[in-house]
Amino acid sequence: MAEPWFYTETVKDHFFNPRNIFKTEEEIKGYKADGVGEVGSPACGDVMKLWIKVKDDRIVDCKWQTFGCASAIASTSMLSVIVTEHNGMLLDKALDIKPQDIVSRLGELPLRKFHCSVLGHRALRAAINDYFKKTKQEKRMVKDEPMQATCGVKQ
Amino acid sequence: MLAMKEVYLDNAAATFVDPRVKAVMDRFWLKDYGNPGSFHSMGLRALRAMNSARSAVANVLNCSSDEVVFTGCGTESVNLAIKGVFAANKSKGRHIITTRVEHPAVLEACRYLEKYESAKVTYLPVNKFGQVSASNLENAIRPDTILISVMYANNEIGTINHISELSKVAKKHNILFHTDACQAGLLDIDVKKLGVDLFSMNGSKVYAPKGVGLLFIRKSVSIVPLIHGGGQEFGLRSGTENVAFIVGFSKALQLMQSERKKESARVSRLRDKLVNGILNLIPKVILNGHPKERLAGNVNVSFLDIEGEALLLYLNEKGICASSGSACTSKRLAPSHVITALGLPYEVAHGSIRFTLGRRTTSADVDRVLKVLPGAVEALRRLSPVHIKEEDLYG
Numbered sequence: 001m002a003e004p005w006f007y008t009e010t011v012k013d014h015f016f017n018p019r020n021i022f023k024t025e026e027e028i029k030g031y032k033a034d035g036v037g038e039v040g041s042p043a044c045g046d047v048m049k050l051w052i053k054v055k056d057d058r059i060v061d062c063k064w065q066t067f068g069c070a071s072a073i074a075s076t077s078m079l080s081v082i083v084t085e086h087n088g089m090l091l092d093k094a095l096d097i098k099p100q101d102i103v104s105r106l107g108e109l110p111l112r113k114f115h116c117s118v119l120g121h122r123a124l125r126a127a128i129n130d131y132f133k134k135t136k137q138e139k140r141m142v143k144d145e146p147m148q149a150t151c152g153v154k155q
Numbered sequence: 156m157l158a159m160k161e162v163y164l165d166n167a168a169a170t171f172v173d174p175r176v177k178a179v180m181d182r183f184w185l186k187d188y189g190n191p192g193s194f195h196s197m198g199l200r201a202l203r204a205m206n207s208a209r210s211a212v213a214n215v216l217n218c219s220s221d222e223v224v225f226t227g228c229g230t231e232s233v234n235l236a237i238k239g240v241f242a243a244n245k246s247k248g249r250h251i252i253t254t255r256v257e258h259p260a261v262l263e264a265c266r267y268l269e270k271y272e273s274a275k276v277t278y279l280p281v282n283k284f285g286q287v288s289a290s291n292l293e294n295a296i297r298p299d300t301i302l303i304s305v306m307y308a309n310n311e312i313g314t315i316n317h318i319s320e321l322s323k324v325a326k327k328h329n330i331l332f333h334t335d336a337c338q339a340g341l342l343d344i345d346v347k348k349l350g351v352d353l354f355s356m357n358g359s360k361v362y363a364p365k366g367v368g369l370l371f372i373r374k375s376v377s378i379v380p381l382i383h384g385g386g387q388e389f390g391l392r393s394g395t396e397n398v399a400f401i402v403g404f405s406k407a408l409q410l411m412q413s414e415r416k417k418e419s420a421r422v423s424r425l426r427d428k429l430v431n432g433i434l435n436l437i438p439k440v441i442l443n444g445h446p447k448e449r450l451a452g453n454v455n456v457s458f459l460d461i462e463g464e465a466l467l468l469y470l471n472e473k474g475i476c477a478s479s480g481s482a483c484t485s486k487r488l489a490p491s492h493v494i495t496a497l498g499l500p501y502e503v504a505h506g507s508i509r510f511t512l513g514r515r516t517t518s519a520d521v522d523r524v525l526k527v528l529p530g531a532v533e534a535l536r537r538l539s540p541v542h543i544k545e546e547d548l549y550g
Contacts, residue, residue: 007468015468018538042502042541045462045482045490049540065540069464069483073538 007070008107014074019081020063031063035134037126039119046072048123050080054131058088064123071109072119075102079120091128095142097121159474162520166360166452166513167310167338168478173362173514176407180364183399191396192385201398208405215412216354216371217345224370224388225401229337229357232370233260233304235381235392236333236353240302241268243377244331248299254279254287255496257306261335262492265304275299283497284445285314293324300330307336307349311480311493311509312444313453315342322350331376337368340411341419341451352376356408358400362514363407367400422512423451425521429510430454432525437532439545443494443507452512455480457494457503459543461535466508469531475524480507502543 007015022028033051040047046068053061062084066076079102083089099118103109109118122144129141183204189197191205206220213220226232241251251268253261255278268274277295279287287305303325308315318334325332333353336344340361346354352373359365372378372391384393411418433440439459458466463479470477480491482505490504510524 012468012472015465016472021538038540042505042543043500045501045505047539047541065538067460067539067541068462069481070468072462073465073535 006110007074010078010105010107011071011074011109014077014106015070018073018077020061020077020084022063022065028063033063033127035127035129035131037123037128037130039122039126040068042067045069046119048072048076048119050076050120050123050127052083052124052127052131054091055088057091059083059091059094060088064120066120071106074106075099075109075118076120076123078102078105079124081105083124091131091140095125095128097124162475162523164510164512164516164520164524165476165478166516167313167450167509167511169359169365170362170513171515172364172403173407173410175410176363176403179406180399180403183402187398191398192387201396204402205396205398208402211405211409212369215344215408217347218371219374221389222371222374224372224391225396225404226368226370226388226392227366227394227397228368229258229335229355229360230260230368231381231392232355232357232368233258233333233335233337234264235370235378236355236372237261237264237302237304238268238381239378239391240331240333240353240376241272241274243379244301245272245274248297248301249273250275250277250297250300251302251304252277252279252292252295252300253304254281254306256281256285256309256311256493257304258310258335258337261304261306279305281496284448285309285312285493285497286316286445286448287321289317289320289324292321293328296324296328296330300328302331302333304333304335307334307339308342308450309444309493310338311491311507312455312497313338313450313511314444315448315450318349318351322352325352326350338450340408341415341422344412346371346373353378358404358407361404361407361411363404364400367397367404369404418514419451422516425512425516425518426451426454428518429512429521429524430456432521433528436525436529439543441499441503441545441548443497443499450511452516454510454512455494455507457499457507458532458535459503459506459545460539460541461532462505463508465535466506466531469535470508470524470527473523473527473531475527478509478511480509481505499548502541503548 034054035052038049049065051063062080064076066073132141187200189201191202210220265276322332331352334351335355354371357368380391441457443455463481464483482490494504
């Protein structure tokens with residue numbers, strides 16, 4: 001039988017030692033983001049919020065918050081690493097990040113966690129769209145398919 | 156590295172097998188393994204052991220021996236009660252009354268009857284503590300009501316129902332009353348005092364092994380079996396009897412009931428220490444269930460702004476075993492139907508954690524939880540973009 005909540009060492013590492021997080025309330029308030037995105041709903045059990053700083057069309061800094069299970073937290077943490085490593089990812093490339101890209105960096109996730117807990121890429125697209133809007137580059141904004149309700153919550 | 160001693164606070168899910176229970180089971184593996192239905196001394200020894208186990212259970216429940224049917228688990232007992240009574244009584248009516256906070260064994264058995272047997276089922280609402288009122292129950296009764304099933308104590312939040320009041324309503328209208336008492340090992344389980352017609356229990360919550368249950372069926376109840384065959388258990392549950400487990404279950408029930416008052420007092424003191432500790436040390440916590448009328452070993456709390464599965468992983472890392480009503484820990488990926496039935500929003504159900512204390516729980520175990528929990532909750536809250544206002548929860 002499949003193990004419903006087996007987490008790899010990488011997932012546990014990102015869960016217990018999350019990367020790129022705000023240390024204090026003051027840090028959140030003082031953070032000058034170029035774009036902010038938030039997706040999910042507390043009723044569904046997953047909310048992800050992402051803050052990005054952009055320079056020369058690259059993501060040079062990324063902070064995040066997640067309400068959700070361990071895999072949701074670990075996957076957002078991993079995403080923040082992916083977009084900021086190697087001097088920052090180009091925005092066009094960042095828009096193309098898929099859940100599978102995050103999961104493969106984490107090693108493995110329980111299958112049932114895949115659809116509901118990996119929402120970080122959507123929060124990222126929302127943050128990039130926010131940046132495009134603020135910098136009058138509306139043409140570059142992308143549209144996301146509406147999310148499928150996987151959590152069984154009727155809203 | 157030395158293995159960390161695990162603090163096991165999931166006794167509502169499963170208990171250890173008490174060594175005194177295991178001791179009375181031992182002789183049935185290699186020595187007295189005969190079939191109690193066989194015509195020889197070995198079979199007779201098994202039959203006698205089973206008979207005396209049954210009469211001891213009857214003594215505990217305050218009923219007669221032929222009113223006790225042993226089954227394979229609590230879920231089977233509940234299924235036999237609901238489907239067996241429905242099949243035997245459907246010519247009189249097809250309406251069943253139950254509640255929204257029952258164990259899935261009851262809810263799914265009812266949904267099965269709705270789907271395949273044109274049963275009509277009323278799922279009664281509960282108050283904010285999870286209790287059913289006698290007047291709501293009485294109002295739901297129809298001329299075609301044949302069965303009422305209300306749990307004795309809730310498995311998630313530990314709230315205790317006033318079964319003797321509810322069963323009086325059933326009796327007044329001449330309707331059969333079943334209670335799922337699988338969590339009620341430390342409560343008064345005198346079926347005459349409770350006034351019930353059917354009563355389900357299982358072994359794995361009372362320090363007997365998993366894989367054995369019982370159903371008390373009052374003599375006057377019309378019921379048909381679900382499992383057909385050799386006619387064991389008064390024709391109501393065919394299949395070679397699991398003698399060892401039946402003997403163990405009987406011993407476990409006797410022990411639990413003889414130690415009930417003392418153990419209940421001890422465990423509830425630890426429960427209160429844990430509840431008060433949590434409420435004092437951690438802000439934005441809701442105690443789910445009734446503050447007083449709850450199982451001695453049950454603590455169920457919602458930590459606002461965080462998700463239960465994440466907190467369970469933190470606790471597990473520190474050697475603490477608990478459970479959660481979060482969607483992420485349920486097979487259905489939906490949050491607890493019990494906590495949402497209390498009128499609390501989904502996000503509160505997602506953040507619920509259940510600690511269930513048991514026979515081996517010590518004050519040091521509670522201290523360990525209180526040491527670990529505040530830091531874990533704080534770490535997760537620091538990561539969370541959700542900020543629920545407590546005053547918004549009760550509209």
